[in-house]
Amino acid sequence: MKNIWRIFKKEFGGYLNSPSTYIFLIIFLILGSCMLLYVSTFFRSGAARLDGFFVYIPWLFLFLVPAIAMRVWAEEKKTGTEELLMTLPVRDYEVVIGKYLGALALLILALALTFPIPWMVSHFADERTPLDWGPVACAYLGSLLLGATILAIGTWASSLTENQIIAFILGCAISFALILVGFPRVAELVPFGLGDYVAALSPYRHFVNIYRGVLDLADIVYYLSAIVFFLFLNIRSVESRKWA
Amino acid sequence: MIQVDNITKNYGRTRALRGVSFTINKGEIVGFLGPNGAGKTTTMKILTCYMPADTGTATVAGFDVFDNPLEVRKRIGYLAEGAPLYHDMPVVDFLKFVGQMRNIPSGRLRQRIGEVVLMTGLQKAVGKNIGELSKGYRQRVGLAQALLHEPDILILDEPTSGLDPNQIKEIRDLIREIGREKTVILSTHILPEVTATCDRAIIISDGRVVASGTPQELMNRGTGQSSVVVQVRGPKPEVESALAAISGVTAVESLESVNGAARFRVSAGQTKDLPEQVFKTVVAKNWVLTELRSEGATLEDVFAELTK
Numbered sequence: 001m002k003n004i005w006r007i008f009k010k011e012f013g014g015y016l017n018s019p020s021t022y023i024f025l026i027i028f029l030i031l032g033s034c035m036l037l038y039v040s041t042f043f044r045s046g047a048a049r050l051d052g053f054f055v056y057i058p059w060l061f062l063f064l065v066p067a068i069a070m071r072v073w074a075e076e077k078k079t080g081t082e083e084l085l086m087t088l089p090v091r092d093y094e095v096v097i098g099k100y101l102g103a104l105a106l107l108i109l110a111l112a113l114t115f116p117i118p119w120m121v122s123h124f125a126d127e128r129t130p131l132d133w134g135p136v137a138c139a140y141l142g143s144l145l146l147g148a149t150i151l152a153i154g155t156w157a158s159s160l161t162e163n164q165i166i167a168f169i170l171g172c173a174i175s176f177a178l179i180l181v182g183f184p185r186v187a188e189l190v191p192f193g194l195g196d197y198v199a200a201l202s203p204y205r206h207f208v209n210i211y212r213g214v215l216d217l218a219d220i221v222y223y224l225s226a227i228v229f230f231l232f233l234n235i236r237s238v239e240s241r242k243w244a
Numbered sequence: 245m246i247q248v249d250n251i252t253k254n255y256g257r258t259r260a261l262r263g264v265s266f267t268i269n270k271g272e273i274v275g276f277l278g279p280n281g282a283g284k285t286t287t288m289k290i291l292t293c294y295m296p297a298d299t300g301t302a303t304v305a306g307f308d309v310f311d312n313p314l315e316v317r318k319r320i321g322y323l324a325e326g327a328p329l330y331h332d333m334p335v336v337d338f339l340k341f342v343g344q345m346r347n348i349p350s351g352r353l354r355q356r357i358g359e360v361v362l363m364t365g366l367q368k369a370v371g372k373n374i375g376e377l378s379k380g381y382r383q384r385v386g387l388a389q390a391l392l393h394e395p396d397i398l399i400l401d402e403p404t405s406g407l408d409p410n411q412i413k414e415i416r417d418l419i420r421e422i423g424r425e426k427t428v429i430l431s432t433h434i435l436p437e438v439t440a441t442c443d444r445a446i447i448i449s450d451g452r453v454v455a456s457g458t459p460q461e462l463m464n465r466g467t468g469q470s471s472v473v474v475q476v477r478g479p480k481p482e483v484e485s486a487l488a489a490i491s492g493v494t495a496v497e498s499l500e501s502v503n504g505a506a507r508f509r510v511s512a513g514q515t516k517d518l519p520e521q522v523f524k525t526v527v528a529k530n531w532v533l534t535e536l537r538s539e540g541a542t543l544e545d546v547f548a549e550l551t552k
Contacts, residue, residue, distance in 0.1 A: 006344050017332060080328030084389075087292040087324070088345045089317040242295050 003094040004101070011072075011102025021106065028064050028110050035060070036117065047129055050118055054139040054211050058179055058204055061147050066171030068106055069154025070164045072099050073238070077162035086241075096235045100155055107147045111140060135213040142210030145223035149203045150175045152230035159237040179204040245270045245397060245427045246291065251300030252451075253286050260286045261297070262451040270396075273423035275442035276431035279551050283451045284431040285325055288401050291429075292322045305396060318346070321390030325401040327383050331375030335366060335385055338374060339392060346393040353392075360388040364418065380411040387415070391422070398422060400430040404437060416441045435543045449551040462546050471511040471539045472519050473499070478531035480506040486529060490521045505534050 015021045032053060036042050040052025076082040085095060122131035154171035161167050180186050182202025187195040199205050203226065206219040246268040253261040261283045268274050276284045290297045291304060293313035301308060307315040330338055336357065343353040361370055364384040369377055374385060383403065390398055403419065404412045419428060419441050432438065438445045439459045447455040447462070455462060476483050480498075483506050488496045492512045499507035512518045519538055526533045 002347075003345065006341070010341050014330075014332065079331070080324065080326060081330055082328075083289070083294055083324045084322075084328050087294050087317055087320075087322050088342065089314045089347070090345060091314070 003090045004098040007090070007095055007098025008101045008105070011099050012105045015068075015102065015106045024064060024067060024106075025110055025113060028060065029113055031060055032056070032114055033117065050121060050131075050136055050139065051211075053114075053117060054143060057139075057143045057211075058146060058207060061143075061150050062172060062175055062179065064110075065107065065147050065150040066154040066157070066168050066175065068103050069151050069171055070158050070167040072103055072155045073159035073234075074162050074164045074167045078164075082241075086238075092238050093235050096155075096159075096231060096238055100152065100231060100234070103151055103155060104148055107151060108144065111144060111147070135211075138213050138215055139211040141215070142207050142219075145210070145220065146203050146207045149223055149226045149230070152227045152234070153178075156230045156234040156237065159234050175203075178202055182208070245272075246302070246304050246429070248287070248291070248302045249300055251287075251290060251297035251302055253283075253290065253295075253297050260451055261290075263300070264448065264451070264453055265300075266446055266453055266456060268427060268429065270427055271423075271425070272444060273419065273428040273430070273442045275438040275445045276429060276448060277433070277435070277438055277445050277547065278431075278448035279433060282448045282551070284448055285401055287448070288322075288324075288399050288429070288431060291316075292320055292399055293317055318393075319396050321393065321395035321398045323383075323386045323390045323398075323400045323403055326405070327386030329374045329382060329385055329389075332373060334371060334373050335377075336370045338385065339388060342389045343392050348393055356392055356394075360391045363391065364388040365414065379406045380408065383407060383411075383415065387418070396426060398426055398428045398430075400428065402432060403430055404432070404434065412437075435547060439543060447547065447550055454550045455546070459543055463543055470518055471509055472522055473507065473509050473535065473537045473539060474522055474526070474533070475502065475505045475507045475535035476526055476531050476533055477505045478526075478529065482529075483526075483531065484508065486525055487522065490518075490525055492518070492521075505532075507535070509539070 035056040036050070036053040039056065042049075042052040045052075073082070076085060086092070118131065118133075118136050122133075125131050150171070153174050154167070157170035157174065158164070158167040160170065179202060181190070181198050182204030184199070187199035187202075189195070190198045203223070206222050209216060209219050246266075248264060248266050250263045250265050251261055252259075252263055264283065264287060276287065278284050289295050290302060290309060293309050293316050296310050301310070303309070304316045305319045307319075309316050330341075333341070339357045339360070340353065343356065344350075348356060361367060364387050366381070366384055366388055369381050369385070374382060377385065383406070387400070387403065390400070400419070404415050407415060416437065419430065422428060423441070423443075430437075430441070442459065444456065444458055445462060446453055474487065480501070484496055484498065487493065487508055487510050490510070490512075493510055494513060495509075495511045497509040497511070499509055501507055510518070510522060519536055523533065523536060
């Protein structure tokens, strides 16, 4: 437990010391605001709603989250520090979890920094149609769970290679495929009538449920299991140095 | 302290280790010697529990590397090949991180960081980012990191590679000093390093231990030939035949003459008293002996012979 916390601190500290983190945060905030204000129907709808922001979250996360995740393992492999780290008295899973949580903290920070958006919408909303905070809270939770899942995919991808670009592309591609099968049009293409089952595996499908304001335990359990599954793959991949 | 029993390791089809066994006692400084790709680094990775061997067993301080990796790692300070470090971290933060991971209480850790910084001569570098440091300084940071928790065993993979002669001397002196109390294994393909720092050398070639012993013992295992270089002021042909007549002499090689004196390399089989015989011969003839130097087999010769 202590080791997980120490690794977490080092990882999160590493993000805060790196200029690329701030570029990431700025891009995320600018793109998020642009999506709401220019791409969505926010102004035309005349209602204090944030659907126009959250509906684009999966697409933003699709690129931005693998960008956070890509360095997590690939950099250690490239510079050889993996050997330094893994010969300290730690267990492999402690390192995997600590590193994941460090990146997750950055994701949480990014989401927290979007808070001025709902605050302003609420502030300037018509008194007769105020912002409903319930769905907003739900949508934040959904975004966090979706992002955490993509992050687990991305860190696993990062553990497969020492090349950060490959890690990034791999993370994007796997996440994109999983999001895509959540669309009914795509799910229909799956043969043998398995479409519904495949779609149920899509993080996008569960995100849509939550951001519509339906908080179902099944969706939360889905995300947690997906995260655990990819972290498990990550641990196996880190252990694989021992079998090779 | 360290007991390695018939370990093997394959990387795919490459056979990195083909049955390596050795024992290292407490307080020894042992040099792993071998050409590149001989299996030195692989052996070290197995001892530090980075990866397990395919077959065979290894125990460090009484703990099996496979069954008890955490206990083994606690007792080892490891400098991996090329001193991999986190380049975006300041030296002091890095040492703090390693110390915390090694469970050193924070008060003690502050004191230890001061001590290892002094030991490795890092005073000027502590505040800098590791990435800004020169190769020699990075190597010292790697060493400082390995010493932090006062391990009983130090495993150093090519500790002096890439350093300038002054730095090499400093690091060697440091290793000698550390080795007074601790068990040290270092790998190298620089032969003088072994003679300069190690109590014992283990020569590894092609995944096998081909020789082990003190540098002196290894040198004696050389070709079995001893030779002396003699410089004599006297008639050259007569001197040559007189030297050749000494019992046990197998060859007399004429060398370039200096200042009118004749020089020869006289080789013999296992004749211990060859220099003495040469001296007596020359004096008996009333010639003047201006140089008499014994030439043993060098570690280079032995190394070349064994790792062919």
